[in-house]
Amino acid sequence: MKKLIAASLLAFSLATPLQAATPVFETPAPIAYMIDLSSGTVLFAKDADRRMPPASMAKMMTVYVAFDLIKQGKIRLDQPMEVSPETWKKWHSQGSTMFLGVGEKPTVSDLLKGIVTLSGNDACVVLAEGIAGNEQAFTVLMNQQAKKLGLANSNFGTSNGWPDEGRTYVTARDLATLAAATIREFPDLYKQYYSITSYSWGKTLGAGADITQQNRDPLLGKVAGADGLKTGHTDEAGYGFTGSAEQNGRRLIMVVAGLDTYNGRAEESVKFMKWGFGAWSAQKVVAKGRTVGEANVQGGGSSTVALVAPRDLAVAVPAGTSPALQGRIVYQGPLQAPIKAGDHVADLVITTGDGMVQTLPLAAANDVGEAGFFRRAWLGFWGLFGL
Structure with missing residues (x-):
């Protein structure tokens, strides 16, 4: 039976630590959350697990589903999807819109721009219908992905977050998890679509001029490195935003929700993100590729496997400090062969001087195949004697 195994490490203690209190942030937002993806550290959480209507932030899941299907080759960016008369009638003037016309055949790429940049409710439904046949079938895909990502407190009843009597709900923590998965799993598509500042689609009545709308992301152009993600607003949900920015290789994801005004959302979002980069x-702690320790292996050609840092590992600390750090390797062991090099098989759990615990991934340094016949026999022989 596997058990939790922990090995103490003292290599991260510093001789002359500089301590500081955990930075404090005050916000009128009823719900707020921030995570540092570089370290996996939650920098701030205020009612982060309260279920709430996501409004247009639900569109992040619609985009995630589309990105995943594109990556698998099941849909193409240049694939056209027709606007049905029924969809146009229901959505052409319902909330934010891309101004799609009846019978138009925008491509998947066009619709993604209409969703991310313009927050088009119509674009979401056209994309959902083009992918799954109807919106209800598409929400099944959304909820399958939510389950896969571990979004335990989220459910999607629409493709665009339009109020649906409480069937659609999320939490700030789940939204941040969804944002992180989008950024990590689809980096090229994320960069291609989420930071577009404006987009034109449709024509004005009479003059027939292009309709250009600005991206509502309040961080774009105001916080260095900002590149996504999605705003949301309904009377029930208030004003919310899930955003991300990267500075000097350090990426933060933030969520605020339940604010009273458009300007209040913009001000709090900018203030929150600047706090995240400035106060922390x-x-x-460990350079990429460095061996940190080893883990026991059962049923393998080797009885142990070296554990290495899969990337440069860092912890979040109050700015201007160098707190004492202590670390330990934790894993469910013994690990079962076969193991592939690069597999996430253990964690490095770091405790800072102020008691904050941060968990960083460790990977197998090499492949460990299953034991051959003679080694299995040898291990079985010694197992008889409890050795």
């Missing part, structure tokens, strides 16, 4: 800094 990254302290490197």
